[in-house]
Amino acid sequence: MDVLSYLLIPFQQPMLILLTAVGTFAGVYVGAIPGLSATMAVSLLVSFTYGWGTYESLALMLGIFVGTVYGGSRSAILLNIPGAPSAVATGLDGYPMALKGEAGKAMGIATTQSVIGTVLGIIVLAVAAPVVSKFAVNFSSMDYLLLAVMGMMMVGSLNCKSIFRGLLSAAVGLFVGTIGMDSMTAVRRFTFDISYLNSGVSFVVAMIGLFGVSEALIQITSLDIKGVKQKVDKILPSLSTIKKYIPLTLRSSAVGVLVGALPGAGGDIAALLTYDQAKRTVKNPEVPFGEGAVEGLVAPESANNAAIGGAFIPMLTLGIPGDAVTAVLLGALQIHGLQPGPNLMTSSPDLFYVIVSVLLVASVFLVVFGLTGVKLFTKIVEVPKSILMPIIIILSVVGSFALRKSLFDIFWMLGFGVLGYFMKRFDYPVAPCVLGVILCNLLENNYRRGITLKKSIGGLVGSIFTEPVALILFLVIIVMVGTQTNTYKNWKKKREEKRAH
Numbered sequence: 106m107d108v109l110s111y112l113l114i115p116f117q118q119p120m121l122i123l124l125t126a127v128g129t130f131a132g133v134y135v136g137a138i139p140g141l142s143a144t145m146a147v148s149l150l151v152s153f154t155y156g157w158g159t160y161e162s163l164a165l166m167l168g169i170f171v172g173t174v175y176g177g178s179r180s181a182i183l184l185n186i187p188g189a190p191s192a193v194a195t196g197l198d199g200y201p202m203a204l205k206g207e208a209g210k211a212m213g214i215a216t217t218q219s220v221i222g223t224v225l226g227i228i229v230l231a232v233a234a235p236v237v238s239k240f241a242v243n244f245s246s247m248d249y250l251l252l253a254v255m256g257m258m259m260v261g262s263l264n265c266k267s268i269f270r271g272l273l274s275a276a277v278g279l280f281v282g283t284i285g286m287d288s289m290t291a292v293r294r295f296t297f298d299i300s301y302l303n304s305g306v307s308f309v310v311a312m313i314g315l316f317g318v319s320e321a322l323i324q325i326t327s328l329d330i331k332g333v334k335q336k337v338d339k340i341l342p343s344l345s346t347i348k349k350y351i352p353l354t355l356r357s358s359a360v361g362v363l364v365g366a367l368p369g370a371g372g373d374i375a376a377l378l379t380y381d382q383a384k385r386t387v388k389n390p391e392v393p394f395g396e397g398a399v400e401g402l403v404a405p406e407s408a409n410n411a412a413i414g415g416a417f418i419p420m421l422t423l424g425i426p427g428d429a430v431t432a433v434l435l436g437a438l439q440i441h442g443l444q445p446g447p448n449l450m451t452s453s454p455d456l457f458y459v460i461v462s463v464l465l466v467a468s469v470f471l472v473v474f475g476l477t478g479v480k481l482f483t484k485i486v487e488v489p490k491s492i493l494m495p496i497i498i499i500l501s502v503v504g505s506f507a508l509r510k511s512l513f514d515i516f517w518m519l520g521f522g523v524l525g526y527f528m529k530r531f532d533y534p535v536a537p538c539v540l541g542v543i544l545c546n547l548l549e550n551n552y553r554r555g556i557t558l559k560k561s562i563g564g565l566v567g568s569i570f571t572e573p574v575a576l577i578l579f580l581v582i583i584v585m586v587g588t589q590t591n592t593y594k595n596w597k598k599k600r601e602e603k604r605a606h
Contacts, residue, residue, distance in 0.1 A: 108454075111455045111459060111462075112458050112459075112461065113462070114459050115160075115164070115463055115466055120161065121463065121466075124165045124168065125470060126470045128164065128165040129169075129470040129471055130168075131169060131172065132146065132168060132169040132171060132174075132175075132176055133172040133179075133474045134172075134176060136173035136175065136188045137180045143430045146169045146173055147166050147430050159443065160459060163434075166434060167434075167463045168463075170430050170434075171413060171464065171468065171471055174191060174409055174413060175216070175471055176188055177195070178195045178219070178406060179212065179215075181193070181196035181199055181200065182199035182208060182211045183208055185316060185320050186316050186317040186501075190308065190309065190373035191372035191412075192376070192405075193536060193539055194377050194379075194401070195376070197380065198392075198395065198396070198397055198399075199401075209479055210340070212475075213342050214402050217347060218402065218407045219410045220468050221358070221407060222361060222406065222407035222408060222411040223411065223464070225411050225414070226361060226365065227414045227465055228414070229415070230418055230461060230464075231458075231461045234421065234422050244367060245568070245572060247551075247555050247565060249551040250565075251569075251578035251579060252364075252367070252374075253547040254582055255378065257275060257540070257544060270532070270533045272537070274533050275541040277538050278545070279541040279542075279545050282306075282544075282549075284302055284305050284306050285303055285304055286303045286304070288546070289550070289554075301511065307514065308539065308543050309504075309505075310518045310521065311517070311521050311539055311542050312539050313518050314517070314519065314522040315522070315528075315535040315538055315539055317498075317501040318526075319523075319529055319535065320497070321497045321501075324494050340476055353383060353404060354407045356386075357383065357405070357407040357408040358411035359411075360378055360379050360408055361379065361407065361408030361409060362412065362418075364408070364415065365415025365416040365418075366415040366419055372408070372410070374543070376405035376408050377540060378408070379404040379405055380401060380404050380405045384400075384401075387400045414464070416430070417464075420434065422445075438456075505517075505518040
């Protein structure tokens with residue numbers, strides 16, 4: 106059989122189309138619930154579909170994967186509670202749009218950009234899988250370390266009015282990320298002999314508390330303020346609007362594919378990187394970033410969905426999962442007697458192209474299910490706060506408990522909620538704190554691994570100038586430091602001018 110015949114297999118079996126549709130639909134709504142991630146949903150399906158055929162299992166799981174990555178944007182836009190870590194950046198401008206009554210517009214843009222990003226990621230997966238995987242697998246510890254440093258440099262882009270406060274918030278997140286058993290030495294750190302803490306603190310729990318519960322506590326203090334009436338007369342953005350942001354979409358999708366192809370990175374880091382990139386490169390946005398800029402939705406939503414195709418590249422061609430979900434899918438394929446890796450294209454070419462085809466089908470259903478139910482979803486913002494806030498707290502409790510079925514996760518979530526409340530009250534940004542928790546392992550493990558390989562800190566630093574990728578990343582960081590400094594100086598100058606008036 107040729108490539109076209111493999112790609113048409115799902116269209117010759119209506120059950121595969123149906124299962125993809127069911128998975129995508131379920132994923133959109135599961136992803137909108139904080140704490141219910143794509144990894145969790147796909148993990149549950151592995152045991153549920155154990156006795157199914159390979160194609161049928163993949164169709165359902167891939168549909169869930171695509172749907173949940175997009176679904177996290179809905180709660181981020183409407184409630185400022187990211188349904189998934191990859192939607193943290195989406196809420197930075199999506200929620201301000203909802204506060205202005207533009208939730209329908211925001212969700213329409215998020216849907217179209219998610220679909221475009223998904224399709225572009227799939228195209229790269231189909232055309233350039235061997236090339237991109239070869240590039241990604243050559244990333245050294247120093248490269249990953251510099252990538253993590255680039256991530257930490259983004260604190261100035263995450264709605265930080267003060268660089269110092271942003272760095273302090275990120276430092277708190279890094280500290281939380283070190284709690285638990287050391288992955289390299291098995292030494293327990295900051296656990297205080299509490300066995301639960303051996304596995305560390307989930308960044309999803311931190312995210313739910315810092316964004317969800319803290320926002321609920323803030324809103325409870327102003328229950329008399331009525332919800333904003335939302336405009337949902339036109340959800341699908343015009344063709345001219347989509348064309349206007351195509352350059353940003355392409356740049357963000359390219360970053361999403363590359364970051365997604367890096368084992369252990371994933372859509373959450375890709376979304377944050379591209380949000381930072383957009384904030385630095387977009388000149389004169391109609392609305393400032395952090396106050397409802399459309400560019401602040403376009404960049405992360407394109408990137409986190411493009412990362413789906415990127416994550417499959419090392420998984421299918423090298424047998425190395427690109428993120429947590431593809432790690433679960435790798436196990437699912439092995440259960441069905443398949444071994445992804447360099448020989449996959451010759452031993453099971455049908456599998457590769459069926460995955461590509463199913464992902465494309467899922468992106469089509471994403472348009473359908475992403476644009477339906479928007480009017481009903483936007484009504485959430487108009488619900489009286491006295492009813493909505495308790496529901497948010499209950500959902501946060503359920504989402505936190507569902508992660509590991511542990512009461513300790515609920516306590517941590519509530520603790521982060523109180524911390525987030527005081528941070529917001531005293532004008533400390535919460536997003537850098539979540540960023541610190543997410544990047545901690547990537548930063549620490551590659552720093553220590555690099556020192557072990559290079560024998561010394563000097564050898565690790567010296568490798569920056571001997572490895573091409575590391576040198577490029579280092580130069581990018583220098584540029585980022587410069588622009589951060591200029592941004593801070595401009596903000597300080599404007600503040601002083603306002604005080605003078």
